[in-house]
Amino acid sequence: MEKHEDVQYCFQDRNSSCRKALLSTSIYITLYIFFSLISAFTAFLNVLVIISISHFKQLQTPTNLLILSLAVSDLLVGLIVIPVVTVAIMEPCWGFGEFFCVFQFYISCLCTSLSLGNLVLISIDRYVAVCDPLLYHSKITITRMMCCISITWCCCIMYRAAIIKNVVNVQVPSRCLKECFIVEGLIWVNIIDLVFTMVVPCSIIITLYMKIFVVARSQARKVFSKEAASVSGVKTIQANTSERKAAKTLSIVVFTYLSCWIPFFFFYLVNLDSSSLFFSFLPLFNSFINPIIYAFFYPWFKVTAKRILTLKLRRS
Numbered sequence: 001m002e003k004h005e006d007v008q009y010c011f012q013d014r015n016s017s018c019r020k021a022l023l024s025t026s027i028y029i030t031l032y033i034f035f036s037l038i039s040a041f042t043a044f045l046n047v048l049v050i051i052s053i054s055h056f057k058q059l060q061t062p063t064n065l066l067i068l069s070l071a072v073s074d075l076l077v078g079l080i081v082i083p084v085v086t087v088a089i090m091e092p093c094w095g096f097g098e099f100f101c102v103f104q105f106y107i108s109c110l111c112t113s114l115s116l117g118n119l120v121l122i123s124i125d126r127y128v129a130v131c132d133p134l135l136y137h138s139k140i141t142i143t144r145m146m147c148c149i150s151i152t153w154c155c156c157i158m159y160r161a162a163i164i165k166n167v168v169n170v171q172v173p174s175r176c177l178k179e180c181f182i183v184e185g186l187i188w189v190n191i192i193d194l195v196f197t198m199v200v201p202c203s204i205i206i207t208l209y210m211k212i213f214v215v216a217r218s219q220a221r222k223v224f225s226k227e228a229a230s231v232s233g234v235k236t237i238q239a240n241t242s243e244r245k246a247a248k249t250l251s252i253v254v255f256t257y258l259s260c261w262i263p264f265f266f267f268y269l270v271n272l273d274s275s276s277l278f279f280s281f282l283p284l285f286n287s288f289i290n291p292i293i294y295a296f297f298y299p300w301f302k303v304t305a306k307r308i309l310t311l312k313l314r315r316s
Contacts, residue, residue: 039082040078041288042284042287046071046078046287047075049291052301053071062125062140062144063122063126065145066122066125067122069118070115070119070253073115077111077284078287080107081107082281082287084100084103084108085281085284102164105164110157110160112197112283117152118149118152119257121145126208127208127212130216131212159197198261205254256293257286260283260286264283
């Protein structure tokens with residue numbers, strides 16, 4: 001016979017309510033400490049990136065403005081999304097009401113859209129820099145980049161708000177009396193949303209980076225050619241090499257993002273257990289990894305982070 005005493009519900013007098021997690025106290029506390037540290041380090045590292053680019057005028061280039069925008073969205077993940085998702089997964093007995101349930105769904109989707117929107121802009125920026133370097137500085141200016149970033153943020157905020165308002169239902173009593181459970185409208189609406197917010201942006205990113213690497217490969221072959229003998233030719237090649245290095249670094253950022261999010265969406269589409277700890281938190285680790293990538297591949301980040309941590313910001 002089944003032992004009913006091993007099953008605990010949010011409301012003991014209602015078997016239709018959510019079951020409590022049967023984790024041991026040590027595992028329960030360890031998981032909370034682990035995800036708290038991830039949240040704190042994610043916020044801390046992205047704050048270093050934000051202060052570095054905001055404070056040092058030498059770093060305020062169009063490309064770095066995109067990195068700044070991406071760091072702000074990653075900061076939101078560290079400060080808000082990771083703590084809220086941790087509570088939502090670890091505590092099946094949701095006691096924060098419908099408003100906070102909708103808020104955690106909205107902010108999670110918003111940060112996803114913002115990150116992907118920034119990565120699309122980064123791909124376009126690198127494409128112009130590598131494939132059309134002579135016209136890059138006339139086409140990609142700081143003013144234009146700030147306008148593009150602002151438009152991206154506004155579109156993501158309004159689009160996600162419209163989705164929340166029109167096609168999302170919260171709290172399904174027949175399934176669970178005390179759970180933050182989201183139902184996203186009709187199937188065709190979900191498919192269209194997935195196409196516009198994931199398939200199309202990812203296709204643009206992958207296509208542009210494929211073209212970037214084709215051009216970068218052909219440029220690399222010219223480094224040792226006789227045409228590079230002139231001083232102007234050497235300067236052009238040095239500039240192109242710098243742009244290719246930046247493209248390589250940012251391609252790692254893009255690859256990391258896709259590696260974190262594609263498995264999550266795959267399991268979501270095939271209706272497997274996407275609520276498991278691994279697949280729920282895998283996308284969130286991307287915000288933790290991005291500043292680590294900058295630390296390894298950008299010398300300026302190492303220098304500025306050292307100045308910030310040693311409180312030497314006022315030095316030249």
